Amino acid sequence: MTTRLSARAALAALADPGSFTELTVPVREYAPDGPLGWAGYDDSRERAAARTGESESVVVGTARVGGRDAVLVSFEFGFLGGSLGERTGDRLEAAYAHARDRRLPLVSLIATGGSRMQEGMLALTQLQRVARQSALTRAAGLPQVAVLRDPTTGGGWATLGAGADVVLALPGAQVGFAGSRVRPADADPAAYTAEAQYAAGFVDAVVPPEDLPAVLGTWLRLLTSPHPGPAEPPAALGGVPPGGPARTGWDAVQQARNPARPRAAAYLDAYFELRLPVHGDRAGGTDPGMLCGFGLRAGRTVAYAAQCGTATRPAGYRTAARLIRLADRLGVPVLTLVDTPGAANDAEAEHAGAGAAIADAFAAVASATVPVTTLVIGEGGSGGALALAAPGRTWVTPDSYFSVIAPELAAAILKRPTSEAPTTADQLRLRPEDLVTLGIARGVVPPPGTPA
Structure with missing residues (x-):
């Protein structure tokens, strides 16, 4: 298992120093204990806020990575397991909209267990919101890069993660649609890792944490600097064969x-x-x-x-x-x-x-x-x-x-x-x-x- 950084520590490890600016997102008002009236939900949120210093499971904003401007989304796993609720969806939607408004790539630093049980189906439908925002951003011709932290499971993997254009992962990160508590009892844990997802062709690279800033910065450069016009064909490295051009x-x-x-x-x-x-x-x-x-x-x-x-x-x-x-x-x-x-x-x-x-x-x-x-x-x-x-x-x-x-x-x-x-x-x-x-x-x- 990889070391689990907080959302802001993950941002600080990647963003150019002093470049992160958090987006301000209007706070959705809830009745006591949330949209379902789930007893104890408010207390759980308060404990999570006290423990992490965050008011929701995701932090969104803009930053430079390797000198390239981008919108960054960073999950706070310590806040109710990085789960997605309606307020999480509000922040994610705002991040995608900001990326389109400013013509910026979007980078997701994912660490989530999936949808939030205390908000029921309203939490699950946030995946549709994310999918819609991702589709709009894709149609706008803007790149989306995912960094899979530990863990990346459930709907977070099935939308923000697997739906990205380029998928990077940290070594040893737990990655899979099924989280550890809902898998078959005899499931091989090795199948739910970044390395297994790479071997199966679902991850583009497994990148050590110390290399991630440089690799991500290079990806942002590559995805936002298209060559003008057609590529010229390479020169023939083999040259003319020793016997000259083929006679037959x-x-x-x-x-x-x-x-x-x-x-x-x-x-x-x-x-x-x-x-x-x-x-x-x-x-x-x-x-x-x-x-x-x-x-x-x-x-x-x-x-x-x-x-x-x-x-x-x-x-x-x-x-x-x-x-x-x-x-x-x-x-x-x-x-x-x-x-x-x-x-x-x-x-x-x-x-x-x-x-x-x-x-x-x-x-x-x-x-x-x-x-x-x-x-x-x-x-x-x-x-x-x-x-x-x-x-x-x-x-x-x-x-x-x-x-x-x-x-x-x-x-x-x-x-x-x-x-x-x-x-x-x-x-x-x-x-x-x-x-x-x-x-x-x-x-x-x-x-x-x-x-x-």
Whole structure:
């Protein structure tokens, strides 16, 4: 279990010194013992106020984090377990409205056990208020970042937490919809942790407390500094292959399959000054063969989704689609790097919804209003590669190919022997130069320092 900071201590640990200004929110008037007349509720509130120095379970205001202005929401777990009641909802609604009025990102520092029992269904409906405010803020094109403290459970996790654009968590924090008192008796406690939620693709990063101010400040910079116009394609790190440009289609295939060829991570490191990943598909899956996130290029932000040379799994496509849609809402251009022999086609991939996931990636690229730029850096295998390719803004490297399907599989479909795969590769016209001639690619990108 992590150390539980008070709401104001959590704010002080993140905000630039002296920058926090609390919002003034009108206080809702209640009859004695609250809206339900719950005997002893007033006494419980008074004890909580005396213990914490707060009049409600959340503190809201504006501050700078890493020099970036933001609206901050910080939960006070010591006040009735950080639970949400009507007055909590008033403060949260005010914070969201202020973020929209001032065009500021909203950061939630969550530590809550869920809805407040003493206010019954009126407390539970605060989740609808939060969801509505989050949707309005999302529609306004403003980023929302959640920091999961200990504990983050119930409706706080299911709205402010899991509904954020970027989700960070403190190590060891209890995170899950079911709080410790309502889980099955035989439930594994390890399943309800920040680390477990990260492994399942619901958390973007688990960040040690001492690193959180810098990481959060960088995220705010990335999410609020979009690059103007389309991203330019990266230079070809592999350069022209030692034997020169591919003379045949089969040569192009072999060059793209060279294990020494530069992969996505090398391209991203060369292209960006710094970058931070988004992790997971928010549906219980991750794919290490798909790198997604935001990076700084010449001081401005570009989003990226990059295949790593493996067969892309459904979770990879869903993560890429999530990244592209988030970038689109924030006005951030997107760079995609294509490098896959094709989509994963094993039984597990089919059970995980391979077709639907690929369709989602196609739809995300097709519907993006920000420019999407694509560079094929290796294998471009069938629809599994095309799903990330931008129509009209795709480039290729000299050591790549793009094909309707791998030559070996094309030969099999055409009922040809395996020995005819090289001939089939030539007929498919999959070389970089062929792709330019066919109008599939806009050009072959040169190595660094080579005139275009």
